[in-house]
């Protein structure tokens with residue numbers, strides 16, 4: 301397992317210009333806080349181990365503080381901490397300005413809408429090649445990408461630590477964020493505003509790839525699903541229309557539900573249920589029959605399927621590549 305795929309490391313490295321200044325700021329503030337703690341601890345130890353003064357000496361010292369500028373130490377302490385805090389404030393404002401917008405026009409704009417507890421991702425929102433997918437964002441490497449952020453229900457927050465800071469998604473509002481990956485790779489993202497029972501299982505991935513690979517992915521996603529041909533898959537599509545189409549869309553079929561992840565190219569995704577499980581045929585069928593065990597309170601009910609319906613449905617889902 302490489303460093304970058306260990307969970308803690310998601311937040312400990314930067315892979316692009318929108319997150320690097322934030323990462324350095326984080327370490328600088330940590331260093332400042334640790335420094336202050338150490339200074340306080342040192343002063344405290346000095347005070348503890350100093351020879352205990354007699355009552356008479358204490359009275360004399362009190363006198364001294366007011367009379368010969370003994371308050372200077374207090375003044376220096378106050379001014380130093382004020383200066384440090386002001387410097388930290390200026391540095392923070394500078395970082396905010398530095399990451400506010402990319403240095404050049406974004407190559408691409410995508411729209412991400414947060415739902416309890418998954419992410420809808422839209423490409424070419426108002427264009428001819430508009431398509432939706434879920435929980436997996438592809439971007440060309442080395443290019444700034446604008447992300448318009450919406451929410452369908454409550455406040456969530458979009459965070460890909462290696463690529464940018466956090467931005468909330470707020471119902472009725474569009475917030476803007478930009479991300480850029482300077483190296484190809486898979487970057488984990490996470491909802492970072494508590495939004496209910498499955499907040500922790502509201503993850504996603506950003507996959508940064510070469511322009512050619514990105515374009516290949518885009519073209520495949522923009523296609524509608526082919527009609528099933530095998531007998532099992534045709535029956536499976538009927539099961540899908542009965543049991544699933546009220547919530548899920550498969551473009552190219554009559555299934556047009558909007559309250560759940562689009563399944564047109566389900567097979568192309570690495571994970572299902574917002575990062576809860578790897579996308580294998582077995583996990584998909586487990587999910588369909590037991591979402592309430594895998595993600596209690598998720599907005600998909602457990603669906604009981606007869607063995608024959610299960611087999612047909614699996615055959616149909618296997619065509620959604």
Ligand code: HEC
Pocket residue numbers: 416417418434435498540543544545546547548559560561563566569571572573574584587588595598599600601603613
């Ligand atoms: C009442 C609405 C509803 C119905 C009916 C429903 N689903 Fe879902 N489904 C959802 C929601 C909501 C999610 C997202 C859950 C989450 O990740 O929190 C989901 C997620 C999924 C996923 C994971 C997709 C991904 O990329 O993460 C699959 C696969 C899926 N459903 C298949 C089905 C199938 C097949 C049926 C019919 C047998 C079905 N669903 C019926 C609402 C529904």
Ligand SMILES: [Cu+2]
Pocket residue numbers: 414417455456457491492493494495499502
């Ligand atoms: Cu959330």
